[in-house]
Amino acid sequence: MDNYRAPLDDMRFLIDEVLDAGAALGGLAPFAELGVGPDLTGALLEEGARFAGDVLAPLRRVADAHPATCEDGRVTLTPGYAEALTQLAAGGWFGIAASAEHGGQGLPELYGTAACEMWNSADMAFALAPFLSSGAALAIETHGTEEQKALYLPKLHSGEWTGTMNLTEGGAGSDLGPLKTRAVPNGDHYLVTGQKIYITWGDHDAVDNIVHLVLARLPDAPAGSKGISLFIVPKFLPDADGNPGERNDVYPVSTEHKLGIHGSPTCVMAYGDNGGAVGYLVGEENRGLACMFTMMNEARLKVGLQGLGAAEGAYQKALAYAHERVQGGVPIIRHADVKRMLLTMRAFNEAMRALAYSEAITMDLARHGEESDRAAQQARIDLMIPVIKGWMTELGEEIASLGVQVHGGMGYVEETGAAQYLRDVRITSIYEGTNGIQAADLVSRKLGRDGGDTMRALTESVRETARALSGDPALRLIGGALAAAAAHQETSTERLVALLAERPDAARALAFDYMMQTGYLFGAWHLFRGAAVAQDRLAAGSDNPFYAQKVATANFYAEALLPRTRAHGAIIAGEASALEAFAEEWLA
Numbered sequence: 070m071d072n073y074r075a076p077l078d079d080m081r082f083l084i085d086e087v088l089d090a091g092a093a094l095g096g097l098a099p100f101a102e103l104g105v106g107p108d109l110t111g112a113l114l115e116e117g118a119r120f121a122g123d124v125l126a127p128l129r130r131v132a133d134a135h136p137a138t139c140e141d142g143r144v145t146l147t148p149g150y151a152e153a154l155t156q157l158a159a160g161g162w163f164g165i166a167a168s169a170e171h172g173g174q175g176l177p178e179l180y181g182t183a184a185c186e187m188w189n190s191a192d193m194a195f196a197l198a199p200f201l202s203s204g205a206a207l208a209i210e211t212h213g214t215e216e217q218k219a220l221y222l223p224k225l226h227s228g229e230w231t232g233t234m235n236l237t238e239g240g241a242g243s244d245l246g247p248l249k250t251r252a253v254p255n256g257d258h259y260l261v262t263g264q265k266i267y268i269t270w271g272d273h274d275a276v277d278n279i280v281h282l283v284l285a286r287l288p289d290a291p292a293g294s295k296g297i298s299l300f301i302v303p304k305f306l307p308d309a310d311g312n313p314g315e316r317n318d319v320y321p322v323s324t325e326h327k328l329g330i331h332g333s334p335t336c337v338m339a340y341g342d343n344g345g346a347v348g349y350l351v352g353e354e355n356r357g358l359a360c361m362f363t364m365m366n367e368a369r370l371k372v373g374l375q376g377l378g379a380a381e382g383a384y385q386k387a388l389a390y391a392h393e394r395v396q397g398g399v400p401i402i403r404h405a406d407v408k409r410m411l412l413t414m415r416a417f418n419e420a421m422r423a424l425a426y427s428e429a430i431t432m433d434l435a436r437h438g439e440e441s442d443r444a445a446q447q448a449r450i451d452l453m454i455p456v457i458k459g460w461m462t463e464l465g466e467e468i469a470s471l472g473v474q475v476h477g478g479m480g481y482v483e484e485t486g487a488a489q490y491l492r493d494v495r496i497t498s499i500y501e502g503t504n505g506i507q508a509a510d511l512v513s514r515k516l517g518r519d520g521g522d523t524m525r526a527l528t529e530s531v532r533e534t535a536r537a538l539s540g541d542p543a544l545r546l547i548g549g550a551l552a553a554a555a556a557h558q559e560t561s562t563e564r565l566v567a568l569l570a571e572r573p574d575a576a577r578a579l580a581f582d583y584m585m586q587t588g589y590l591f592g593a594w595h596l597f598r599g600a601a602v603a604q605d606r607l608a609a610g611s612d613n614p615f616y617a618q619k620v621a622t623a624n625f626y627a628e629a630l631l632p633r634t635r636a637h638g639a640i641i642a643g644e645a646s647a648l649e650a651f652a653e654e655w656l657a
Contacts, residue, residue: 075118125191132332158228172223189378194332205232212352260345271336299357300348329492376465379494383472420592460588586637
């Protein structure tokens with residue numbers, strides 16, 4: 070059995086003590102009757118932790134050794150996956166944060182975020198099934214007709230059906246302009262023909278139906294990305310009662326042979342090989358990308374959580390091994406460098422969790438908060454999403470690699486399972502927009518659209534926290550470190566805003582460093598907010614060692630990890646000319 074157990078103490082602490090979810094969200098209209106607070110948090114987290122630890126975690130290694138396969142147009146899942154999907158659906162987890170109006174649980178995104186972390190720590194390949202279903206449902210909820218919503222959303226939110234997103238083709242990856250899949254009008258529907266690749270959970274028999282969302286071109290569509298429409302293409306065409314009926318002309322061709330996430334049936338999908346797959350338009354013609362991008366903030370938050378999930382799993386496995394492995398007459402956890410690696414893993418995990426959960430609150434406020442405040446909250450979440458996706462997946466890879474290193478040679482062989490976390494997490498910096506795309510989005514679009522005003526406001530909030538921390542002798546170290554890092558962030562922001570106007574290519578060349586600098590700072594900010602709450606509890610007389618550990622972890626982050634912001638800031642402060650000056654032909 071895998072050793073993963075959800076870090077419930079830290080999750081509860083964040084949700085109820087640092088973020089005070091009851092006060093922040095309990096009064097909002099959609100959540101007013103739910104009793105948001107410690108009792109709800111405890112019940113949800115404990116049930117989620119039981120499912121993640123007892124059901125999903127044991128499947129992680131099984132899935133790695135027994136991947137999904139495809140033969141004669143039929144996918145065979147990893148043993149145990151179908152049963153686990155059924156249990157996930159029975160627990161109401163598919164639609165945990167979806168609208169109750171359409172069959173979801175109607176809970177805050179914050180609780181969905183916590184659940185998503187647990188699924189990904191336990192088995193990232195499995196966790197992709199509810200992830201993709203949630204994204205498909207959100208696109209339909211936002212852009213579908215009332216009939217489409219009534220037909221598809223209750224089934225997706227209940228987990229009776231699953232959903233997929235079909236974007237990528239052989240010649241159309243991050244740039245979807247060359248996309249070739251076609252959709253021809255045919256009465257009240259369309260006939261879709263083409264082939265898609267990398268379709269996560271593209272086919273399986275664990276549920277009664279699969280709802281494919283497919284990007285395709287109409288016959289008279291404009292060239293490029295402006296000529297793409299979005300279609301619902303179900304595996305089985307619903308009958309008059311909404312139940313699966315005739316098989317549609319959509320089949321898996323093969324499953325991809327991947328570096329990791331072997332249990333996920335990532336398929337090559339063929340549409341219309343036998344005359345045309347029946348599809349139904351979602352939203353307006355030639356507006357498919359806009360419809361698809363509706364779910365990008367949620368999707369990219371969840372990919373960031375995959376980085377955290379793999380990192381937490383890797384940390385727990387490395388920690389257990391470091392206690393057991395004796396070298397030099399003592400467990401290796403007593404070796405200074407092993408302790409350094411483990412504490413680096415722990416501090417980054419807690420910082421990532423604090424950032425993700427804090428911005429899940431922002432997402433809830435942007436959707437359901439005071440009307441006068443929604444625009445500001447939306448601007449904040451738009452700014453932070455590329456950081457969450459990019460920074461957290463970069464760290465996920467670093468931390469999984471440290472997990473291998475803690476195991477030494479045993480980490481490099483497959484029997485320990487340490488290497489699987491590294492293989493699984495490697496995809497996260499690639500899909501849902503590569504991290505280079507996230508960085509470019511952060512600088513060119515999010516920073517550029519308001520001249521840096523949203524970032525300036527957030528950086529000032531960081532400064533306010535730093536000033537409050539510096540007033541407490543026990544927290545003065547982290548307060549000073551946070552203030553210095555905020556000053557570096559401010560300098561980088563002004564530099565990039567100026568470069569966007571003068572030399573936009575140079576600004577984009579520095580975007581990755583800015584994304585990482587921002588992540589290290591904002592992870593510190595939210596981690597240190599937690600340290601302040603913990604110190605208040607200690608000052609009030611608590612002898613709970615958890616609070617002392619939170620302060621100590623923050624001190625380590627301030628001393629050993631937050632200085633990374635200076636390095637990235639120094640690169641941004643430079644001339645940014647070396648990259649431009651290096652001729653492309655020299656890279657031959």
